[in-house]
Amino acid sequence: MSDTDEPPTLQNTLLKVEGITKTFGTLKANDRVDFDIVPGEIHALLGENGAGKSTLVKMLFGSLQPDSGTIKWRGQPVTISDPMDARALGIGMVFQHFSLFESLSAAENIALSLGGEVSLSRTAAEAKRVSDEYGLPIHPDRLVGELSVGERQRIEIVRCLLQQPELIILDEPTSVLTPQEAEKLFATLEKVRREGKSILYISHRLEEVQRLCDRATVLRLGRVVAHCDPRAETAKSLAAMMVGEDIHDVDRRKAVPKEPAKQQPVLVIDDLSQPPTGPFAVALRNVALEVFPGEVVGIAGIAGNGQSEFFEAVSGERLQDRPERIRIRGKNAGHDGPSGRRRLGAAFSPEERLGHGAVPGFSLSENLLLSRHATDGKTYVGALGTIKSRALTSALERIVQALDVRKSEADPLASSLSGGNLQKLILGREFDRAPALLIANQPTWGVDAGAAAHIRQEVIDLARAGSGVLVISQDLDELLEMADRIAVMSDGRLSETIPTETVTREALGLMMGGAGNGEASAKNSPMLPEGTI
Amino acid sequence: MIEAILLTIATAATPLLLAALGELVVERSGVLNLGVEGMMIMGAVAGFGAAQLSGSPWVGLLAAVCAGALFSMLFGFLTLTLATNQVATGLSLTILGLGLSGMLGESFVGLPGLKLQAWAIPGLSEIPLIGKLLFAQDPIFYISIALTVAVWWFVFFTRAGLTLRAVGDSHVSAHALGLRVIRIRYLAVLFGGACAGMAGGHLSLVYTPQWTENMTAGRGWIALALVVFASWLPWRLVAGAYLFGAVTIAQFHAQAQGVGIPSQFLSALPYLATIFVLVLISSNRRMTMRNTPASLGKPFVPER
Numbered sequence: 001m002s003d004t005d006e007p008p009t010l011q012n013t014l015l016k017v018e019g020i021t022k023t024f025g026t027l028k029a030n031d032r033v034d035f036d037i038v039p040g041e042i043h044a045l046l047g048e049n050g051a052g053k054s055t056l057v058k059m060l061f062g063s064l065q066p067d068s069g070t071i072k073w074r075g076q077p078v079t080i081s082d083p084m085d086a087r088a089l090g091i092g093m094v095f096q097h098f099s100l101f102e103s104l105s106a107a108e109n110i111a112l113s114l115g116g117e118v119s120l121s122r123t124a125a126e127a128k129r130v131s132d133e134y135g136l137p138i139h140p141d142r143l144v145g146e147l148s149v150g151e152r153q154r155i156e157i158v159r160c161l162l163q164q165p166e167l168i169i170l171d172e173p174t175s176v177l178t179p180q181e182a183e184k185l186f187a188t189l190e191k192v193r194r195e196g197k198s199i200l201y202i203s204h205r206l207e208e209v210q211r212l213c214d215r216a217t218v219l220r221l222g223r224v225v226a227h228c229d230p231r232a233e234t235a236k237s238l239a240a241m242m243v244g245e246d247i248h249d250v251d252r253r254k255a256v257p258k259e260p261a262k263q264q265p266v267l268v269i270d271d272l273s274q275p276p277t278g279p280f281a282v283a284l285r286n287v288a289l290e291v292f293p294g295e296v297v298g299i300a301g302i303a304g305n306g307q308s309e310f311f312e313a314v315s316g317e318r319l320q321d322r323p324e325r326i327r328i329r330g331k332n333a334g335h336d337g338p339s340g341r342r343r344l345g346a347a348f349s350p351e352e353r354l355g356h357g358a359v360p361g362f363s364l365s366e367n368l369l370l371s372r373h374a375t376d377g378k379t380y381v382g383a384l385g386t387i388k389s390r391a392l393t394s395a396l397e398r399i400v401q402a403l404d405v406r407k408s409e410a411d412p413l414a415s416s417l418s419g420g421n422l423q424k425l426i427l428g429r430e431f432d433r434a435p436a437l438l439i440a441n442q443p444t445w446g447v448d449a450g451a452a453a454h455i456r457q458e459v460i461d462l463a464r465a466g467s468g469v470l471v472i473s474q475d476l477d478e479l480l481e482m483a484d485r486i487a488v489m490s491d492g493r494l495s496e497t498i499p500t501e502t503v504t505r506e507a508l509g510l511m512m513g514g515a516g517n518g519e520a521s522a523k524n525s526p527m528l529p530e531g532t533i
Numbered sequence: 534m535i536e537a538i539l540l541t542i543a544t545a546a547t548p549l550l551l552a553a554l555g556e557l558v559v560e561r562s563g564v565l566n567l568g569v570e571g572m573m574i575m576g577a578v579a580g581f582g583a584a585q586l587s588g589s590p591w592v593g594l595l596a597a598v599c600a601g602a603l604f605s606m607l608f609g610f611l612t613l614t615l616a617t618n619q620v621a622t623g624l625s626l627t628i629l630g631l632g633l634s635g636m637l638g639e640s641f642v643g644l645p646g647l648k649l650q651a652w653a654i655p656g657l658s659e660i661p662l663i664g665k666l667l668f669a670q671d672p673i674f675y676i677s678i679a680l681t682v683a684v685w686w687f688v689f690f691t692r693a694g695l696t697l698r699a700v701g702d703s704h705v706s707a708h709a710l711g712l713r714v715i716r717i718r719y720l721a722v723l724f725g726g727a728c729a730g731m732a733g734g735h736l737s738l739v740y741t742p743q744w745t746e747n748m749t750a751g752r753g754w755i756a757l758a759l760v761v762f763a764s765w766l767p768w769r770l771v772a773g774a775y776l777f778g779a780v781t782i783a784q785f786h787a788q789a790q791g792v793g794i795p796s797q798f799l800s801a802l803p804y805l806a807t808i809f810v811l812v813l814i815s816s817n818r819r820m821t822m823r824n825t826p827a828s829l830g831k832p833f834v835p836e837r
Contacts (some may be wrong), residue, residue: 141821
């Protein structure tokens with residue numbers, strides 16, 4: 001966007017951001033950010049985690065205030081002091097972590113953002129009209145807590161459209177959708193664009209951005225590094241702009257395992273079924289799987305289809321009815337807890353890093369000890385249970401070196417590390433033991449592209465060195481990149497594994513949708529009719 | 534005999550119902566105020582004192598309401614503005630209230646109190662059995678029933694009530710939508726304090742028109758239990774309050790008549806009922822999800 005054509009487009013420009021700066025402590029989250037949006041365009045905002053995308057849109061939506069710089073709406077400088085102001089201007093937002101109320105019905109959720117005393121029945125009727133018009137099926141009377149992620153997102157979008165915004169901000173909208181659901185979303189967005197409305201589309205999925213967006217603004221470390229036409233770029237060049245360096249492709253050339261069938265599996269899961277642990281949990285049904293040394297097995301699926309329950313069962317946080325349900329390196333482990341399973345050679349990396357994978361208020365070396373005391377007790381714990389801090393510090397140093405963990409001081413608190421660095425540390429802690437089996441849940445969730453590539457390479461290298469690896473992930477691209485075989489978990493059932501060479505995204509998407517197209521939770525609420533709105 | 538017992542049940546149940554109604558609104562906004570007992574006793578002492586000074590039990594009632602509301606603002610400032618731990622703050626509010634009221638009320642001990650006279654509605658109160666029960670009660674009884682209807686209507690049929698439930702369900706989402714989370718919670722806490730104050734006023738102006746230290750005798754805690762017992766639904770609160778009230782009265786009569794049931798068992802009954810109801814409601818997933826304020830007790834600190 002050169003400055004020369006600014007005067008003629010000024011009247012046309014819907015939103016113009018000039019020199020926005022926002023500082024948190026010593027961190028410049030946004031540093032003199034400029035960009036503009038014209039009516040009827042889908043504008044992409046690209047950047048890694050921590051590049052400042054969220055900070056920027058929070059300022060556009062009034063949740064945060066810029067330290068300096070101006071926001072112009074239709075050529076007029078405006079102050080957006082809260083979300084109500086943003087809405088009054090005509091800015092709507094669909095949040096990544098939805099801003100919905102689970103205990104309220106869809107219609108009530110929509111009514112809350114409309115303002116004024118609008119009756120619920122009228123709100124529901126309006127919502128139905130909009131949902132029909134844009135092809136976004138919703139059930140106004142259902143409680144949001146009972147709905148699938150896809151339907152929740154539809155409610156957010158309907159709620160947003162009902163306010164007749166000129167600009168809709170979508171934050172990572174496809175991260176929770178199946179490929180099929182994403183297709184439907186794109187169709188809706190195209191329709192919104194045809195009506196002359198503008199969309200600010202935040203994503204780090206480059207194919208989507210290239211397909212959908214007219215222009216892109218790329219952020220890195222809080223600064224705009226490029227304005228470009230995403231269609232004129234390649235996915236690789238866009239990624240390079242985001243990261244500031246070429247991303248190394250993950251190397252899977254050594255991927256051929258040596259006749260796995262003749263080896264003994266490191267993990268056998270034998271017809272594992274278990275009832276749900278709570279009202280919002282999923283039952284596991286007849287899950288069976290084998291993982292051999294030297295291979296990476298991926299488990300795909302949309303969030304909430306039993307992956308967390310599966311991880312809990314395999315890691316020993318929940319014990320099985322019979323010891324032989326889970327066998328690690330040929331030994332029955334179904335009645336062993338996590339420490340017992342670690343002693344058999346397994347290693348675990350849970351999805352939730354803080355609070356599950358690491359204790360936020362403990363230092364890194366203390367966190368190191370927490371998962372190693374069972375397997376390497378002698379190394380790190382001396383007489384009378386004294387902690388050998390020197391041994392811990394040197395192990396920490398080794399892990400930090402091996403995985404390039406970036407930290408501000410020698411042994412900081414786990415909570416002070418960024419998501420990617422903490423994940424590297426948690427995985428590094430397990431790699432350091434050279435486990436025979438690694439089970440990782442969402443290993444690169446919320447981790448920026450550079451660190452994610454590094455983590456994936458390390459995981460593959462571990463497998464090539466002879467360990468068995470099981471990766472649970474919602475990111476299909478990640479699984480297609482890493483895994484030798486992929487199975488899909490849907491509504492607590494695990495499909496057969498399919499070799500990665502023969503699988504297509506579409507086939508996986510259909511399997512992920514299951515019979516109910518991702519609405520697994522609907523089956524759990526028989527008190528409600530399945531009818532249409 | 535039976536009529537006399539039923540009459541006293543309503544008198545015993547009214548302060549429980551009032552305090553619980555206030556706490557229900559507070560908890561629906563996502564705030565857990567364990568200081569109900571403290572706010573009640575402050576209402577009781579202020580009500581008694583103001584009635585003594587002015588010679589009017591009505592002035593006493595007003596003072597009770599104001600004292601409860603004022604005291605709740607201390608809790609509000611600490612937990613909402615300073616984001617302190619709600620459980621600890623609520624507990625200290627109760628301890629502070631019990632101590633402070635004892636000090637303020639020292640000179641009131643032994644004084645004869647002023648009683649808020651009952652209102653017998655002409656005609657209706659003549660109906661046999663239920664007439665006296667429903668239409669010849671003290672004014673606060675009528676207020677408690679009217680307030681129950683009002684709270685029920687407010688919570689479920691008004692936009693402000695929807696906003697209240699939304700804030701209690703997720704303050705993060707509410708803030709993102711531009712709802713004024715802190716302001717809404719302040720108003721809810723203020724209402725809870727006023728109700729608890731009125732409940733205390735009922736004790737020192739109607740139930741036993743006198744002042745004794747610790748005269749709330751754990752009723753604030755019962756009110757807290759009632760809110761959970763009622764699964765945050767106003768009508769169930771009435772059932773719960775009258776159940777607790779009935780057991781309290783039955784205890785007195787059982788003792789007087791020399792019935793062989795240990796009084797401790799009778800006092801424990803309502804709590805057993807609360808546990809039973811809790812188990813029942815938690816088995817209904819939809820009911821639980823719909824009515825339990827999900828952000829109950831979590832402090833809210835907006836991002837800046």
